[in-house]
Amino acid sequence: MADHIGCIPELDQKKYDAREQVKIICLGDSAVGKSKLMERFLMDEFRPQQLSTYALTLYKHTANVGNKTVTVDFWDTAGQERFQSMHPSYYHKAHACIMVFDVQRKITYKNLANWYKELREYRPEIPCCVVANKIDADLKVTQRSFSFAKKQGLPFYFVSAADGTNVVKMFREMINRAVDYKQNPSDFMDEVLEELENFALEKKEENSEDELKAESPELA
Numbered sequence: 001m002a003d004h005i006g007c008i009p010e011l012d013q014k015k016y017d018a019r020e021q022v023k024i025i026c027l028g029d030s031a032v033g034k035s036k037l038m039e040r041f042l043m044d045e046f047r048p049q050q051l052s053t054y055a056l057t058l059y060k061h062t063a064n065v066g067n068k069t070v071t072v073d074f075w076d077t078a079g080q081e082r083f084q085s086m087h088p089s090y091y092h093k094a095h096a097c098i099m100v101f102d103v104q105r106k107i108t109y110k111n112l113a114n115w116y117k118e119l120r121e122y123r124p125e126i127p128c129c130v131v132a133n134k135i136d137a138d139l140k141v142t143q144r145s146f147s148f149a150k151k152q153g154l155p156f157y158f159v160s161a162a163d164g165t166n167v168v169k170m171f172r173e174m175i176n177r178a179v180d181y182k183q184n185p186s187d188f189m190d191e192v193l194e195e196l197e198n199f200a201l202e203k204k205e206e207n208s209e210d211e212l213k214a215e216s217p218e219l220a
């Protein structure tokens with residue numbers, strides 16, 4: 001990914017400042033099933049925007065949360081995770097993170113610790129969960145305990161992108177948590193940014209009201 005990432009309209013991260021837009025990222029080793037999980041969740045509305053130059057796919061989704069309609073951008077990478085590290089812009093302004101491992105490959109579970117460390121360097125407070133994928137391949141794994149999530153105090157889900165087990169439940173809960181986080185950020189910097197953004201929006205509204213009055217004095 002390039003540093004001029006903001007120049008691509010789809011990747012303009014300023015849009016995530018708008019109250020009704022959230023960004024959810026997915027982390028995990030190559031081939032754990034990140035893309036398949038998103039595709040499974042978005043099956044009926046499967047319209048990914050491929051930005052192949054930047055090895056990124058944005059999956060767009062519209063969700064109803066409470067009485068609001070929220071646009072969710074799921075960010076998915078292709079390839080960059082092989083370097084065991086992501087470009088900072090991948091994390092920038094993310095409101096939630098889904099960390100995935102493959103129950104059939106122990107190394108992908110071990111590597112969660114590295115992914116989690118990197119996530120927390122950039123996004124210390126955003127909601128995160130751990131997802132054990134491919135349980136359809138061996139249902140017995142659901143009897144096993146995977147302590148990483150518990151140790152870190154993260155929600156844990158056994159899922160299967162192949163047969164759909166728990167996929168909708170997991171995504172719905174993460175969307176709710178992302179929206180919740182956006183409304184009540186616990187990261188100090190996010191809190192400041194949210195305040196500034198609200199202030200800017202109010203100013204803008206005031207200014208456009210003033211302009212309207214100036215143009216049509218009868219409204220004043």
Ligand SMILES: Nc1nc2c(ncn2[C@@H]2O[C@H](COP(=O)(O)OP(=O)(O)OP(=O)(O)O)[C@@H](O)[C@H]2O)c(=O)[nH]1
Nearest residue numbers: 030031032033034035036078079134137160161162
């Ligand atoms: N049995 C089974 N196979 C799965 C499941 N999810 C994904 N796979 C398979 O795992 C392989 C990798 O899936 P992807 O979704 O491409 O994995 P990814 O994490 O996006 O991989 P990269 O884009 O390379 O990082 C594919 O061959 C999938 O068919 C699952 O739930 N069960």
Ligand SMILES: [Mg+2]
Nearest residue numbers: 034035077078
């Ligand atoms: Mg993929």
